[in-house]
Amino acid sequence: MRKKLAAIVCALMCLTAFTGCSSTELGYLQMGVDMLQSMETSETEGSTEITVDFDALKSFAGDMMLAGGMTQEDVDQMLVGMEDWQGEKTIVLDYSMMMNMDDMSYYLDLDAQYQNQQYSFGRWYYGIKDGVYVSTETVWSVYRLMEDMAEDKDSYFFSEAFAQDLKSMVTRDKYICLVDMQEDLGLTAEELDALIPTGGYQEVYTAVLDLYRNGFADFTTDLVSAIPGGYRMEADGAQVGQLLVSLLDYVAEHPDTVLNALMDYFTVSMQASGMTEEEIAEVTTMMNGEMVDMNAFSSTVLALKTSLEAALEEEAIASVLNGFHYEEELIQSGGQFRSTSNTVLENGNDEVFRIASSATMQQASGSVVFPSLSIKLEEMMTNLQALTDQYNPVTGVSAVWYPADGDNIAILTETRAEQTYWGMNNVSAADYVVQDGRIYLPLRDICDMLGETVTWDSVSRTASIVRDTGNVPMDTILVDGTSYIGVRGMEALGYQVNYTNADGEHIAEIMR
Secondary structure: OHHHHHHHHHHHHHHHOOOOOOHHHHHHHHHHHHHHHOOOEEEEEEEEEEEEEHHHHHHHHHHHHHHOOOOHHHHHHHOOOOOOOOOEEEEEEEEEEEEEOOOOEEEEEEEEEEOOEEEEEEEEEEEOOOEEEEEOHHHHHHHHHHHHHOOOOOOHHHOHHHHHHHHHHHOOOOEEEEEEOOOOOOOOHHHHHHOOOOOOOHHHHHHHHHHHHHHOOOOOOOOEEEEOOEEEEEEEHHHHHHHHHHHHHHHHHOHHHHHHHHHHHHHHHHHHOOOOHHHHHHHHHHHHHHHOOHHHHHHHHHHHHHHHHHHHHOHHHHHHHHHEEEEEEEEEEOOEEEEEEEEEEEEOOEEEEEEEEEEEEEEOOOOOOOOOOOEEHHHHHHHHHHHHHHHOOEEEEEEEEOHHHOOOEEEEEEEEOOOOOOOOOOEEEEEOEEEOOEEEEEHHHHHHHHOOOEEEEOOOOEEEEOOOOOOEEOOEEEEOOEEEEOHHHHHHHOOEEEEEEEOOEEEEEEEO
């Protein structure tokens, strides 16, 4: 349990590591709280530009893998498929968002620009009581973006006919329900209401500031500075790594102070999240138990610190940190809050990627109204699978088994002529039997994947495959009511069978 609590503390450290308790750092935190507290309903307009140099990215990834102990041959194998990704690519994401803080609901309108093309991803909704919904425009725009980014378009997936059928399918419905809080999570209306604290989240915001003030009063990061109208935060990778080490040191030196502040924060958060008194008491008991032996808790944290220091010295991790740089500004002007940020990763003299963002948030009126009509995610996936089956049908089944394992299980996988983009190749585990040294696989499992229809004659006790010209009897054996067939028996239906055995791995490919 002590390790679990230490892990919780460390997770909190990672989430809050950029802030400390100097007057400047607390001012930065307070501005963020003021931004949320002053707006029951807010609207945000923003833009994010992402630029990736794929030549630099491949070089960086190769250096990382080599530093991690991989051979050049392994690295080359890992980078297979990225040959066509070359040069610098930029995508710009523009968004607008309305958020209602009273019930933690929002909608997001998202558009993208790539290679002088515009893509509308429609509107996305999230509500702690309502669930998650996305526009079907998202599916269509993701497809268009995949098509425009693909170097090789010689595939059914990028054919005009497939595109037309896909567009017709996704435009039949306007929204996809990804998560319904009642249907998918089994929560009642009363339980959902309990997730929204009475009076809003004001106490939670105050509890966050109190956590810093009371738990980390003497800890500072020196990464936040005051600027006209707001604050600026800046850090490179080495500073971030050292900051986490210093933070663990602080926790180990002040365990009672940190844990007491953490308990107060957790109590408020748990109450706000609708947890019962019994559930809160269980967590409180756990933390009280840890606070009995502060020396043991400190030792656990120091052990984590030692592990972190060792990780930071590893060449692969050091190369990431050495090339990382982050900067952010948050400025209040009248009733508006403006933020900008820049994240850069470099590898030597090459810039691997850059993410530049800007946003403006202000008070708004209105409410977030969720879609009244939508299609369930499962139905959308079924439709996409049917479209895949139409244009890229199953052409065979591969069976893999390892007799030396002694478990008599074969892995059956659908095979298709082309790569599957949306949808999936069905994979299942099937028991096989051995008779006279020969392997027999379940006939129906194979035929279901191939789309063949199996019939059973109870008089002759034979299994047959239905064909237009008549039923084709199969050379099977019957074991415990299941018909099994040797893979060569599928040749009676015109299938080609290829069999290999290499180092105990047996593979049978049944192809049309």
